[in-house]
Amino acid sequence: MKSKLACAVLMAPFFLLLVTVFLIPTGTAIWLSFFAADQPGLGFGPESTVFVGLRSYVAVLSDPTFLNGLLTVVLYCLLYIPLMVVGALTLALLLDSGVAKLRSWMQMGLYLPHAVPGIIAALIWLYLYTPGLSPIIDLFAKADIQINFLGINTVLPSIVNIALWSNLGYNMVIFYAALQAVPREVLEASVVDGAGPVKQALRIKTPLVRGAIVTVGIFTLIWALQLFTEPVLLSQSTPMISARFSPSMYIYDAAFTRNNYGLAAAASVILLAFTVALSFGVTRWTNRKAA
Protein backbone atom coordinates (compact mmCIF):
# COMPACT_ATOMS: atom_id res chain seq x y z
CA MET A 1 0.00 0.00 0.00
CA LYS A 2 1.21 3.44 -0.84
CA SER A 3 -1.09 6.03 0.60
CA LYS A 4 0.99 7.63 3.35
CA LEU A 5 -1.80 10.05 4.17
CA ALA A 6 -4.35 7.33 4.88
CA CYS A 7 -1.86 5.54 7.12
CA ALA A 8 -1.17 8.74 9.03
CA VAL A 9 -4.88 9.46 9.47
CA LEU A 10 -5.51 5.97 10.88
CA MET A 11 -2.53 6.15 13.21
CA ALA A 12 -2.88 9.76 14.36
CA PRO A 13 -5.50 9.46 17.13
CA PHE A 14 -3.66 6.64 18.86
CA PHE A 15 -0.28 8.31 18.61
CA LEU A 16 -1.70 11.55 19.91
CA LEU A 17 -2.76 9.58 23.00
CA LEU A 18 0.56 7.75 23.15
CA VAL A 19 2.39 11.06 23.31
CA THR A 20 0.05 12.92 25.68
CA VAL A 21 -0.90 10.24 28.20
CA PHE A 22 2.19 8.04 28.01
CA LEU A 23 5.41 9.56 26.64
CA ILE A 24 5.10 13.05 28.12
CA PRO A 25 3.99 11.75 31.55
CA THR A 26 6.82 9.19 31.63
CA GLY A 27 9.30 11.90 30.66
CA THR A 28 7.78 14.24 33.23
CA ALA A 29 8.15 11.62 35.96
CA ILE A 30 11.83 11.23 35.16
CA TRP A 31 12.32 15.00 34.96
CA LEU A 32 10.49 15.67 38.24
CA SER A 33 12.58 13.09 40.04
CA PHE A 34 15.63 15.35 39.71
CA PHE A 35 13.95 18.42 41.21
CA ALA A 36 12.59 19.41 44.57
CA ALA A 37 10.74 22.32 46.05
CA ASP A 38 13.12 24.12 48.35
CA GLN A 39 11.95 26.71 50.78
CA PRO A 40 14.56 29.37 51.39
CA GLY A 41 15.45 30.43 54.91
CA LEU A 42 13.18 29.21 57.68
CA GLY A 43 10.29 28.31 55.43
CA PHE A 44 9.42 31.93 54.71
CA GLY A 45 9.44 33.45 51.27
CA PRO A 46 8.38 31.94 47.96
CA GLU A 47 8.98 28.32 47.16
CA SER A 48 11.37 27.61 44.34
CA THR A 49 12.07 24.48 42.39
CA VAL A 50 15.71 23.54 42.29
CA PHE A 51 17.74 20.80 40.67
CA VAL A 52 18.76 18.27 43.31
CA GLY A 53 20.31 15.53 41.17
CA LEU A 54 19.89 12.10 42.69
CA ARG A 55 18.88 13.37 46.12
CA SER A 56 15.29 12.11 45.81
CA TYR A 57 16.50 8.69 44.69
CA VAL A 58 18.81 8.47 47.69
CA ALA A 59 15.95 9.57 49.92
CA VAL A 60 13.59 6.92 48.53
CA LEU A 61 16.13 4.09 48.55
CA SER A 62 17.18 4.83 52.12
CA ASP A 63 13.61 5.13 53.33
CA PRO A 64 12.77 1.94 55.26
CA THR A 65 9.05 2.36 54.52
CA PHE A 66 9.73 2.24 50.77
CA LEU A 67 12.06 -0.75 51.08
CA ASN A 68 9.48 -2.51 53.23
CA GLY A 69 6.86 -1.85 50.56
CA LEU A 70 9.14 -3.28 47.91
CA LEU A 71 9.77 -6.34 50.06
CA THR A 72 6.03 -6.73 50.65
CA VAL A 73 5.32 -6.67 46.93
CA VAL A 74 8.12 -9.18 46.25
CA LEU A 75 6.67 -11.54 48.88
CA TYR A 76 3.25 -10.99 47.37
CA CYS A 77 4.57 -11.95 43.91
CA LEU A 78 6.35 -15.04 45.26
CA LEU A 79 3.13 -16.20 46.87
CA TYR A 80 0.65 -15.10 44.23
CA ILE A 81 2.25 -15.84 40.85
CA PRO A 82 3.09 -19.56 41.38
CA LEU A 83 -0.34 -20.18 42.94
CA MET A 84 -2.03 -18.40 40.06
CA VAL A 85 -0.12 -20.06 37.23
CA VAL A 86 -0.21 -23.57 38.71
CA GLY A 87 -3.86 -23.21 39.76
CA ALA A 88 -5.09 -21.89 36.43
CA LEU A 89 -3.04 -24.40 34.45
CA THR A 90 -4.23 -27.32 36.59
CA LEU A 91 -7.86 -26.33 36.10
CA ALA A 92 -7.34 -25.92 32.35
CA LEU A 93 -5.67 -29.34 32.11
CA LEU A 94 -8.48 -30.94 34.11
CA LEU A 95 -11.11 -29.31 31.89
CA ASP A 96 -9.17 -30.46 28.84
CA SER A 97 -8.77 -34.03 30.16
CA GLY A 98 -11.92 -35.25 28.44
CA VAL A 99 -13.68 -36.51 31.56
CA ALA A 100 -14.79 -33.15 32.96
CA LYS A 101 -18.56 -32.73 33.09
CA LEU A 102 -20.56 -29.58 32.20
CA ARG A 103 -17.45 -28.02 30.74
CA SER A 104 -18.78 -24.70 29.45
CA TRP A 105 -20.86 -24.10 32.62
CA MET A 106 -17.82 -24.76 34.78
CA GLN A 107 -15.77 -22.36 32.66
CA MET A 108 -18.42 -19.67 33.03
CA GLY A 109 -18.51 -20.16 36.78
CA LEU A 110 -14.74 -19.96 37.07
CA TYR A 111 -14.62 -16.88 34.86
CA LEU A 112 -17.40 -14.97 36.63
CA PRO A 113 -15.21 -13.17 39.24
CA HIS A 114 -13.34 -11.48 36.42
CA ALA A 115 -16.50 -9.53 35.65
CA VAL A 116 -16.47 -8.21 39.22
CA PRO A 117 -14.57 -4.90 39.40
CA GLY A 118 -11.39 -5.06 41.49
CA ILE A 119 -12.61 -2.67 44.15
CA ILE A 120 -15.83 -4.65 44.55
CA ALA A 121 -13.98 -7.97 44.72
CA ALA A 122 -11.93 -6.38 47.50
CA LEU A 123 -15.13 -5.15 49.20
CA ILE A 124 -16.79 -8.58 49.07
CA TRP A 125 -13.73 -10.27 50.55
CA LEU A 126 -13.19 -7.52 53.11
CA TYR A 127 -16.70 -8.25 54.41
CA LEU A 128 -15.96 -11.97 54.33
CA TYR A 129 -12.86 -11.19 56.45
CA THR A 130 -14.79 -8.97 58.90
CA PRO A 131 -15.86 -10.59 62.20
CA GLY A 132 -19.61 -10.29 62.66
CA LEU A 133 -20.31 -9.96 58.94
CA SER A 134 -18.50 -13.03 57.73
CA PRO A 135 -20.17 -16.43 57.54
CA ILE A 136 -16.70 -17.97 57.09
CA ILE A 137 -15.45 -16.71 60.47
CA ASP A 138 -18.72 -17.92 62.05
CA LEU A 139 -18.20 -21.35 60.55
CA PHE A 140 -14.69 -21.53 61.95
CA ALA A 141 -15.95 -20.27 65.31
CA LYS A 142 -18.44 -23.13 65.46
CA ALA A 143 -15.51 -25.51 65.11
CA ASP A 144 -13.81 -23.56 67.90
CA ILE A 145 -11.18 -22.08 65.62
CA GLN A 146 -10.45 -18.38 66.07
CA ILE A 147 -9.25 -16.90 62.84
CA ASN A 148 -8.25 -13.33 62.05
CA PHE A 149 -7.91 -12.71 58.32
CA LEU A 150 -6.59 -9.20 58.84
CA GLY A 151 -3.83 -9.94 61.35
CA ILE A 152 -0.16 -9.20 60.93
CA ASN A 153 0.68 -12.58 59.37
CA THR A 154 -2.58 -13.20 57.51
CA VAL A 155 -3.16 -9.88 55.78
CA LEU A 156 -0.83 -10.60 52.84
CA PRO A 157 -2.25 -14.09 52.13
CA SER A 158 -5.71 -12.49 52.40
CA ILE A 159 -4.77 -10.02 49.65
CA VAL A 160 -3.31 -12.85 47.55
CA ASN A 161 -6.63 -14.65 47.90
CA ILE A 162 -8.56 -11.64 46.53
CA ALA A 163 -6.29 -11.40 43.48
CA LEU A 164 -6.39 -15.15 42.94
CA TRP A 165 -10.16 -15.18 43.14
CA SER A 166 -10.44 -12.35 40.61
CA ASN A 167 -8.07 -13.70 37.99
CA LEU A 168 -7.96 -17.49 38.26
CA GLY A 169 -10.78 -18.07 35.77
CA TYR A 170 -9.49 -15.50 33.30
CA ASN A 171 -6.07 -17.17 33.08
CA MET A 172 -7.67 -20.60 33.03
CA VAL A 173 -9.57 -19.61 29.87
CA ILE A 174 -6.30 -18.48 28.23
CA PHE A 175 -4.61 -21.79 29.09
CA TYR A 176 -7.65 -23.76 28.00
CA ALA A 177 -7.70 -22.01 24.62
CA ALA A 178 -4.00 -22.78 24.16
CA LEU A 179 -4.59 -26.44 25.07
CA GLN A 180 -7.40 -26.67 22.54
CA ALA A 181 -4.93 -25.60 19.88
CA VAL A 182 -2.61 -28.54 20.59
CA PRO A 183 -2.76 -30.84 17.52
CA ARG A 184 -4.80 -33.95 18.28
CA GLU A 185 -2.32 -36.18 16.41
CA VAL A 186 0.37 -35.36 18.96
CA LEU A 187 -1.93 -36.47 21.77
CA GLU A 188 -2.99 -39.62 19.96
CA ALA A 189 0.64 -40.50 19.32
CA SER A 190 1.44 -40.16 23.03
CA VAL A 191 -1.44 -42.47 23.93
CA VAL A 192 -0.10 -45.06 21.49
CA ASP A 193 3.28 -44.68 23.22
CA GLY A 194 1.57 -45.66 26.45
CA ALA A 195 1.38 -42.30 28.22
CA GLY A 196 -1.36 -42.18 30.87
CA PRO A 197 -3.55 -39.10 31.28
CA VAL A 198 -1.40 -37.56 34.03
CA LYS A 199 1.83 -38.15 32.18
CA GLN A 200 0.25 -36.78 29.01
CA ALA A 201 -0.87 -33.62 30.81
CA LEU A 202 2.51 -32.94 32.41
CA ARG A 203 4.95 -34.19 29.77
CA ILE A 204 3.14 -33.48 26.50
CA LYS A 205 0.51 -30.79 26.94
CA THR A 206 2.24 -28.49 29.44
CA PRO A 207 5.43 -28.02 27.39
CA LEU A 208 3.30 -27.32 24.32
CA VAL A 209 1.55 -24.37 25.97
CA ARG A 210 4.77 -22.78 27.24
CA GLY A 211 4.06 -19.61 25.26
CA ALA A 212 0.76 -19.07 27.06
CA ILE A 213 2.39 -19.82 30.43
CA VAL A 214 5.08 -17.19 29.86
CA THR A 215 2.53 -14.61 28.64
CA VAL A 216 0.27 -15.17 31.64
CA GLY A 217 3.28 -15.15 33.99
CA ILE A 218 4.57 -11.81 32.71
CA PHE A 219 1.19 -10.08 32.67
CA THR A 220 0.48 -11.36 36.17
CA LEU A 221 3.87 -10.07 37.31
CA ILE A 222 3.34 -6.60 35.82
CA TRP A 223 -0.08 -6.32 37.47
CA ALA A 224 1.12 -7.72 40.77
CA LEU A 225 3.92 -5.14 41.04
CA GLN A 226 1.29 -2.37 40.84
CA LEU A 227 -0.51 -3.68 43.93
CA PHE A 228 -2.77 -0.86 45.11
CA THR A 229 -6.56 -1.30 45.07
CA GLU A 230 -6.93 -4.25 47.45
CA PRO A 231 -4.58 -3.03 50.21
CA VAL A 232 -5.96 0.52 49.98
CA LEU A 233 -9.47 -0.76 50.57
CA LEU A 234 -8.43 -3.16 53.33
CA SER A 235 -6.48 -0.38 55.04
CA GLN A 236 -9.82 1.24 55.89
CA SER A 237 -10.46 -1.66 58.24
CA THR A 238 -7.11 -2.89 59.53
CA PRO A 239 -4.15 -1.10 61.08
CA MET A 240 -1.89 -3.81 59.63
CA ILE A 241 -1.82 -1.97 56.31
CA SER A 242 0.01 1.33 56.49
CA ALA A 243 -0.35 4.17 54.02
CA ARG A 244 2.94 3.05 52.42
CA PHE A 245 2.22 -0.69 52.34
CA SER A 246 3.21 -1.17 48.66
CA PRO A 247 5.35 0.95 46.28
CA SER A 248 2.22 2.22 44.51
CA MET A 249 0.73 3.28 47.82
CA TYR A 250 4.03 4.93 48.70
CA ILE A 251 3.87 6.94 45.47
CA TYR A 252 0.29 8.00 46.14
CA ASP A 253 1.13 8.95 49.71
CA ALA A 254 4.23 10.93 48.68
CA ALA A 255 2.46 12.77 45.85
CA PHE A 256 -0.97 13.50 47.27
CA THR A 257 -0.68 13.32 51.05
CA ARG A 258 2.81 14.71 51.58
CA ASN A 259 2.83 16.76 48.34
CA ASN A 260 6.45 15.83 47.79
CA TYR A 261 6.49 15.54 43.99
CA GLY A 262 10.22 14.89 43.68
CA LEU A 263 10.04 11.98 46.09
CA ALA A 264 6.93 10.55 44.40
CA ALA A 265 8.53 10.86 40.97
CA ALA A 266 11.74 9.17 42.09
CA ALA A 267 9.74 6.31 43.63
CA SER A 268 7.76 6.05 40.36
CA VAL A 269 10.90 5.78 38.28
CA ILE A 270 12.31 3.14 40.63
CA LEU A 271 9.10 1.11 40.42
CA LEU A 272 9.15 1.46 36.63
CA ALA A 273 12.78 0.34 36.40
CA PHE A 274 12.05 -2.57 38.72
CA THR A 275 9.07 -3.66 36.57
CA VAL A 276 10.99 -3.39 33.30
CA ALA A 277 14.03 -5.22 34.70
CA LEU A 278 11.95 -8.07 36.11
CA SER A 279 9.88 -8.44 32.93
CA PHE A 280 12.98 -8.57 30.76
CA GLY A 281 14.68 -10.87 33.22
CA VAL A 282 11.79 -13.33 33.15
CA THR A 283 11.56 -13.17 29.36
CA ARG A 284 15.26 -13.82 28.89
CA TRP A 285 15.31 -16.56 31.48
CA THR A 286 12.40 -18.40 29.85
CA ASN A 287 13.92 -17.95 26.37
CA ARG A 288 17.18 -19.42 27.52
CA LYS A 289 15.42 -22.37 29.07
CA ALA A 290 13.62 -22.92 25.79
CA ALA A 291 16.83 -22.92 23.78
Place this chain on the structure above:
Amino acid sequence: MTLLGRTTVNVVIGVSVLYTLLPVMWLVLAATKNVDALFNSDLFGGFSLGENVRNLFAMDKGLYGRWYLNSLLYAVIGAAVSAFISIASGYAFDKYSFRHKEKLFGLVLAAVMVPQTVLALPLYLMASEAGLVNTFWAVFIPALFNPFGVYLGRIFAQGYVPDEVLEAARIDGAGDLATYFKVALRMLGPGMVTLFLFQLTTIWNNFFLPMVMLSDQKLYPVSLGLYQWNSSATVSPEYYPVVIMGSLFAVLPLILAFMLLQRFWKAGMTAGAVK
Protein backbone atom coordinates in the same frame (compact mmCIF):
# COMPACT_ATOMS: atom_id res chain seq x y z
CA MET B 1 -9.53 -43.25 32.90
CA THR B 2 -10.35 -44.97 36.16
CA LEU B 3 -13.50 -44.10 38.05
CA LEU B 4 -11.36 -42.66 40.83
CA GLY B 5 -9.57 -40.41 38.34
CA ARG B 6 -12.83 -39.17 36.85
CA THR B 7 -14.26 -38.42 40.27
CA THR B 8 -11.15 -36.58 41.38
CA VAL B 9 -11.13 -34.41 38.24
CA ASN B 10 -14.76 -33.41 38.70
CA VAL B 11 -14.47 -32.85 42.42
CA VAL B 12 -11.46 -30.53 42.00
CA ILE B 13 -13.26 -28.53 39.31
CA GLY B 14 -16.45 -28.45 41.35
CA VAL B 15 -14.71 -27.18 44.48
CA SER B 16 -12.95 -24.49 42.43
CA VAL B 17 -16.27 -23.35 40.98
CA LEU B 18 -17.71 -23.14 44.49
CA TYR B 19 -14.72 -20.98 45.46
CA THR B 20 -15.41 -18.56 42.60
CA LEU B 21 -19.21 -18.54 42.92
CA LEU B 22 -19.91 -18.55 46.66
CA PRO B 23 -18.62 -15.01 47.38
CA VAL B 24 -20.86 -13.66 44.61
CA MET B 25 -23.81 -15.61 46.01
CA TRP B 26 -23.03 -14.20 49.45
CA LEU B 27 -23.19 -10.71 47.92
CA VAL B 28 -26.62 -11.45 46.43
CA LEU B 29 -27.89 -12.89 49.70
CA ALA B 30 -26.40 -10.11 51.81
CA ALA B 31 -28.03 -7.50 49.58
CA THR B 32 -31.45 -8.70 50.72
CA LYS B 33 -30.76 -8.28 54.41
CA ASN B 34 -31.05 -5.42 56.89
CA VAL B 35 -28.18 -4.35 59.14
CA ASP B 36 -29.22 -6.54 62.09
CA ALA B 37 -29.48 -9.73 60.04
CA LEU B 38 -26.21 -8.85 58.35
CA PHE B 39 -24.31 -8.59 61.61
CA ASN B 40 -25.89 -11.68 63.14
CA SER B 41 -24.87 -13.70 60.08
CA ASP B 42 -28.53 -14.66 60.05
CA LEU B 43 -28.48 -16.30 56.62
CA PHE B 44 -32.15 -16.02 55.76
CA GLY B 45 -33.71 -13.57 58.21
CA GLY B 46 -34.26 -9.83 58.03
CA PHE B 47 -35.40 -9.67 54.43
CA SER B 48 -35.39 -6.07 53.24
CA LEU B 49 -34.42 -6.06 49.59
CA GLY B 50 -36.86 -3.33 48.58
CA GLU B 51 -35.84 -1.12 51.46
CA ASN B 52 -32.15 -1.61 50.66
CA VAL B 53 -32.70 -0.56 47.05
CA ARG B 54 -34.68 2.51 48.17
CA ASN B 55 -31.98 3.41 50.70
CA LEU B 56 -29.26 2.99 48.12
CA PHE B 57 -30.77 5.51 45.75
CA ALA B 58 -31.84 7.88 48.54
CA MET B 59 -28.53 7.91 50.45
CA ASP B 60 -26.68 11.25 50.37
CA LYS B 61 -29.32 12.86 48.13
CA GLY B 62 -29.23 10.18 45.46
CA LEU B 63 -25.48 10.24 44.82
CA TYR B 64 -25.41 6.59 43.77
CA GLY B 65 -27.59 7.14 40.68
CA ARG B 66 -25.26 9.92 39.71
CA TRP B 67 -22.17 7.69 40.12
CA TYR B 68 -23.80 4.94 38.12
CA LEU B 69 -24.56 7.30 35.28
CA ASN B 70 -20.98 8.60 35.40
CA SER B 71 -19.55 5.09 35.24
CA LEU B 72 -21.77 4.29 32.26
CA LEU B 73 -20.61 7.45 30.48
CA TYR B 74 -16.92 6.90 31.25
CA ALA B 75 -17.05 3.21 30.36
CA VAL B 76 -19.46 2.90 27.42
CA ILE B 77 -18.43 5.98 25.48
CA GLY B 78 -14.79 5.59 26.49
CA ALA B 79 -14.64 1.95 25.44
CA ALA B 80 -16.35 2.65 22.11
CA VAL B 81 -14.00 5.51 21.23
CA SER B 82 -10.98 3.58 22.47
CA ALA B 83 -11.86 0.47 20.42
CA PHE B 84 -12.29 2.63 17.32
CA ILE B 85 -8.92 4.34 17.83
CA SER B 86 -6.99 1.17 18.69
CA ILE B 87 -8.31 -0.89 15.83
CA ALA B 88 -7.57 1.84 13.26
CA SER B 89 -3.99 1.96 14.46
CA GLY B 90 -3.65 -1.83 14.60
CA TYR B 91 -5.01 -2.05 11.06
CA ALA B 92 -2.50 0.54 9.83
CA PHE B 93 0.32 -1.38 11.52
CA ASP B 94 -0.69 -4.51 9.62
CA LYS B 95 -1.50 -3.09 6.19
CA TYR B 96 1.08 -0.36 5.67
CA SER B 97 4.82 -0.41 5.76
CA PHE B 98 6.93 2.54 6.80
CA ARG B 99 10.32 3.20 8.29
CA HIS B 100 10.95 2.01 11.85
CA LYS B 101 7.53 0.34 11.92
CA GLU B 102 8.56 -2.55 14.15
CA LYS B 103 10.46 -0.24 16.51
CA LEU B 104 7.35 1.88 16.85
CA PHE B 105 5.29 -1.23 17.48
CA GLY B 106 7.80 -2.24 20.14
CA LEU B 107 7.19 1.11 21.85
CA VAL B 108 3.44 0.41 21.82
CA LEU B 109 4.05 -2.97 23.45
CA ALA B 110 6.41 -1.43 26.00
CA ALA B 111 3.61 0.91 27.04
CA VAL B 112 1.68 -2.13 28.31
CA MET B 113 4.37 -2.59 30.96
CA VAL B 114 4.26 0.86 32.51
CA PRO B 115 2.34 0.95 35.81
CA GLN B 116 -0.54 3.39 36.05
CA THR B 117 0.74 4.63 39.36
CA VAL B 118 3.88 5.86 37.60
CA LEU B 119 1.86 8.01 35.20
CA ALA B 120 -0.64 9.31 37.73
CA LEU B 121 1.32 12.18 39.24
CA PRO B 122 2.53 13.61 35.88
CA LEU B 123 -0.98 13.22 34.44
CA TYR B 124 -2.38 15.04 37.44
CA LEU B 125 0.10 17.89 37.03
CA MET B 126 -0.62 18.12 33.29
CA ALA B 127 -4.37 18.11 33.87
CA SER B 128 -3.95 20.75 36.52
CA GLU B 129 -1.91 22.88 34.09
CA ALA B 130 -4.68 22.51 31.49
CA GLY B 131 -7.40 23.28 34.03
CA LEU B 132 -8.88 19.79 33.64
CA VAL B 133 -8.39 18.45 37.17
CA ASN B 134 -11.70 17.53 38.75
CA THR B 135 -13.53 17.39 35.40
CA PHE B 136 -15.04 14.59 33.34
CA TRP B 137 -12.19 14.80 30.83
CA ALA B 138 -9.42 14.13 33.36
CA VAL B 139 -10.75 10.61 33.81
CA PHE B 140 -12.15 10.09 30.32
CA ILE B 141 -9.15 10.94 28.11
CA PRO B 142 -6.36 8.83 29.71
CA ALA B 143 -8.71 5.81 29.70
CA LEU B 144 -8.89 5.91 25.89
CA PHE B 145 -5.27 4.81 25.67
CA ASN B 146 -5.13 1.04 25.17
CA PRO B 147 -1.82 -0.17 23.70
CA PHE B 148 -2.78 -3.82 24.13
CA GLY B 149 -5.80 -3.03 21.95
CA VAL B 150 -3.47 -1.94 19.14
CA TYR B 151 -1.62 -5.25 19.45
CA LEU B 152 -4.90 -7.16 19.22
CA GLY B 153 -6.11 -4.87 16.43
CA ARG B 154 -3.08 -5.78 14.37
CA ILE B 155 -3.76 -9.50 14.87
CA PHE B 156 -7.41 -9.03 13.94
CA ALA B 157 -6.53 -7.06 10.80
CA GLN B 158 -4.16 -9.83 9.80
CA GLY B 159 -6.79 -12.51 10.39
CA TYR B 160 -10.02 -10.90 9.24
CA VAL B 161 -9.07 -8.55 6.39
CA PRO B 162 -7.45 -10.36 3.43
CA ASP B 163 -5.12 -8.21 1.35
CA GLU B 164 -6.87 -9.37 -1.84
CA VAL B 165 -10.08 -7.63 -0.77
CA LEU B 166 -8.20 -4.35 -0.32
CA GLU B 167 -6.49 -4.86 -3.67
CA ALA B 168 -9.89 -5.41 -5.34
CA ALA B 169 -11.25 -2.23 -3.76
CA ARG B 170 -8.25 -0.29 -5.01
CA ILE B 171 -8.73 -1.59 -8.56
CA ASP B 172 -12.34 -0.40 -8.31
CA GLY B 173 -10.87 3.05 -7.68
CA ALA B 174 -11.75 3.40 -3.99
CA GLY B 175 -9.40 5.52 -1.86
CA ASP B 176 -7.59 3.94 1.09
CA LEU B 177 -9.67 5.65 3.74
CA ALA B 178 -12.94 4.91 1.97
CA THR B 179 -11.87 1.27 1.73
CA TYR B 180 -11.09 1.20 5.45
CA PHE B 181 -14.38 2.69 6.53
CA LYS B 182 -16.60 0.90 4.03
CA VAL B 183 -14.94 -2.50 3.65
CA ALA B 184 -12.32 -3.27 6.29
CA LEU B 185 -14.14 -1.87 9.32
CA ARG B 186 -17.10 -4.14 8.64
CA MET B 187 -14.82 -7.18 8.59
CA LEU B 188 -13.20 -5.98 11.80
CA GLY B 189 -16.59 -5.75 13.53
CA PRO B 190 -16.15 -8.79 15.81
CA GLY B 191 -12.64 -7.65 16.76
CA MET B 192 -14.02 -4.24 17.58
CA VAL B 193 -16.60 -5.76 19.95
CA THR B 194 -13.79 -7.68 21.67
CA LEU B 195 -11.74 -4.52 22.20
CA PHE B 196 -14.87 -2.69 23.36
CA LEU B 197 -15.50 -5.37 26.00
CA PHE B 198 -11.91 -5.36 27.22
CA GLN B 199 -11.83 -1.61 27.62
CA LEU B 200 -15.31 -1.52 29.12
CA THR B 201 -14.04 -3.80 31.88
CA THR B 202 -10.88 -1.76 32.36
CA ILE B 203 -12.69 1.57 32.61
CA TRP B 204 -15.50 0.20 34.78
CA ASN B 205 -12.75 -1.11 37.10
CA ASN B 206 -10.83 2.14 37.00
CA PHE B 207 -10.17 3.31 40.52
CA PHE B 208 -6.72 4.83 40.81
CA LEU B 209 -7.07 7.57 38.20
CA PRO B 210 -10.46 8.88 39.42
CA MET B 211 -9.07 8.84 42.96
CA VAL B 212 -6.20 11.06 41.87
CA MET B 213 -8.14 13.37 39.56
CA LEU B 214 -11.53 13.92 41.17
CA SER B 215 -12.50 15.72 44.34
CA ASP B 216 -16.10 16.52 43.41
CA GLN B 217 -18.22 13.56 44.55
CA LYS B 218 -20.71 14.26 41.78
CA LEU B 219 -18.11 13.24 39.18
CA TYR B 220 -17.15 9.96 40.87
CA PRO B 221 -17.58 6.63 39.15
CA VAL B 222 -19.25 3.85 41.15
CA SER B 223 -15.92 2.29 42.18
CA LEU B 224 -14.64 5.41 43.89
CA GLY B 225 -18.03 6.22 45.36
CA LEU B 226 -18.36 2.82 46.99
CA TYR B 227 -14.82 3.13 48.33
CA GLN B 228 -15.81 6.38 50.00
CA TRP B 229 -19.03 4.96 51.41
CA ASN B 230 -17.16 1.95 52.75
CA SER B 231 -14.93 4.26 54.74
CA SER B 232 -18.08 5.89 56.15
CA ALA B 233 -19.39 2.43 57.03
CA THR B 234 -16.53 1.84 59.45
CA VAL B 235 -17.96 4.73 61.49
CA SER B 236 -21.70 4.46 60.77
CA PRO B 237 -22.83 0.87 60.03
CA GLU B 238 -26.04 1.95 58.26
CA TYR B 239 -23.82 2.34 55.21
CA TYR B 240 -23.06 -1.41 55.06
CA PRO B 241 -26.31 -2.58 53.42
CA VAL B 242 -26.08 0.34 51.01
CA VAL B 243 -22.50 -0.50 50.00
CA ILE B 244 -23.44 -4.16 49.52
CA MET B 245 -26.49 -3.29 47.43
CA GLY B 246 -24.45 -0.77 45.46
CA SER B 247 -21.76 -3.39 44.79
CA LEU B 248 -24.35 -5.82 43.49
CA PHE B 249 -25.73 -3.22 41.06
CA ALA B 250 -22.20 -2.33 39.96
CA VAL B 251 -21.43 -5.94 39.07
CA LEU B 252 -24.51 -6.43 36.92
CA PRO B 253 -23.65 -4.53 33.70
CA LEU B 254 -20.37 -6.37 33.14
CA ILE B 255 -21.88 -9.78 33.81
CA LEU B 256 -24.68 -8.90 31.41
CA ALA B 257 -22.23 -7.69 28.78
CA PHE B 258 -20.16 -10.86 29.06
CA MET B 259 -23.17 -13.16 28.89
CA LEU B 260 -24.52 -11.42 25.80
CA LEU B 261 -21.20 -11.06 24.00
CA GLN B 262 -19.53 -14.27 25.14
CA ARG B 263 -18.06 -15.36 21.86
CA PHE B 264 -16.31 -12.02 21.34
CA TRP B 265 -14.26 -11.94 24.53
CA LYS B 266 -13.17 -15.51 24.01
CA ALA B 267 -11.94 -14.61 20.53
CA GLY B 268 -9.90 -11.74 21.93
CA MET B 269 -8.33 -13.66 24.77
CA THR B 270 -7.39 -16.51 22.49
CA ALA B 271 -5.83 -14.19 19.93
CA GLY B 272 -3.80 -12.55 22.68
CA ALA B 273 -2.46 -15.75 24.16
CA VAL B 274 -1.93 -18.24 21.38
CA LYS B 275 -0.17 -16.00 18.86
